Amino acid sequence: HRLDVTRRLRLFQQVLRAVQYAHGHLVIHGDIKPSNVIVGTDARAMLLDFGVATVVAAGSQAEQASQDDIALTPYYASPEQVAREPVTTASDVYSLGVMLRELLTGERYQTAASRTIDADLNAIVLQAVKKEPAERYVTVDAFWQDIEHYLRKEPVAARAGTGWYRTSRFVARHRAS
Numbered sequence: 001h002r003l004d005v006t007r008r009l010r011l012f013q014q015v016l017r018a019v020q021y022a023h024g025h026l027v028i029h030g031d032i033k034p035s036n037v038i039v040g041t042d043a044r045a046m047l048l049d050f051g052v053a054t055v056v057a058a059g060s061q062a063e064q065a066s067q068d069d070i071a072l073t074p075y076y077a078s079p080e081q082v083a084r085e086p087v088t089t090a091s092d093v094y095s096l097g098v099m100l101r102e103l104l105t106g107e108r109y110q111t112a113a114s115r116t117i118d119a120d121l122n123a124i125v126l127q128a129v130k131k132e133p134a135e136r137y138v139t140v141d142a143f144w145q146d147i148e149h150y151l152r153k154e155p156v157a158a159r160a161g162t163g164w165y166r167t168s169r170f171v172a173r174h175r176a177s
Contacts, residue, residue, distance in 0.1 A: 005121075008103055009147050014045040016147070019096065020140040022047075023089045026056040030087065032095035033076040034102065054087070075108065079131055090133035093143060097128025097136070120156045127158035 003011070015037055022029055029036075029050060036049045072081050078094035081087055102108060104117045104125070117125075124146050130136045137143040146156045153172040155161060 005104065005118075006151060009151060011039060011043070011045045012100055012103060013144055013147055015047055015099075016096065016140050016144040018045070018047040019092055020144065022050070023092070023140060028054045028056060028087060028089060029092050029095075030054055030081070031072055031076070032092055032099060033073050034099060037099075078133070080133060088133055089139065090136045093128050093136045093140060094130075094133075096140065096143065097125050100128065101125045118150075120150050120159060123158040124150065124156055 015032075019029060019032065027050070029047070031049065032047070037045055037047055039045050074082060076095045076098050078087065078091040081091055101117075104121060107116075124143075127146070128136055128143055137146070142157070146158055149156045153169055155166050155169045159165060
């Protein structure tokens with residue numbers, strides 16, 4: 001529907017909330033991709049198809065699940081999923097990052113920065129799709145928070161917090177003053 005960036009991000013935040021809810025109930029979706037998201041006529045995004053989801057044992061230290069015999073969509077799958085290694089909630093974060101880049105640019109993710117989107121949004125995407133799971137956003141909620149900071153013109157955690165950067169975000173928020 002040719003939504004502006006803000007409206008796309010708000011819809012994407014709804015997907016993030018759905019994934020965070022699943023993670024809070026010890027469920028890793030495992031196959032997050034655009035075709036598993038539907039936007040209703042009421043402009044609410046819904047996450048579908050938990051058919052390959054993994055329920056993590058309560059009290060599990062690493063929140064890991066085996067990927068044996070699970071079908072996945074390679075383009076949206078995290079490196080650890082492709083390698084059939086144990087997955088964590090960080091695997092869903094990776095898939096969400098790939099999906100966000102595609103939502104913002106209309107292009108498939110190619111492991112490089114995009115010159116077609118804002119530097120802060122680019123940093124957010126790159127943070128989500130880091131190769132090592134431990135280097136990605138720790139939780140989907142942290143991912144959601146960085147998008148919220150972007151929308152409020154506040155510094156995002158995915159970018160270096162230099163004085164110049166923080167000043168530029170302050171000026172952007174208080175342009176009228």
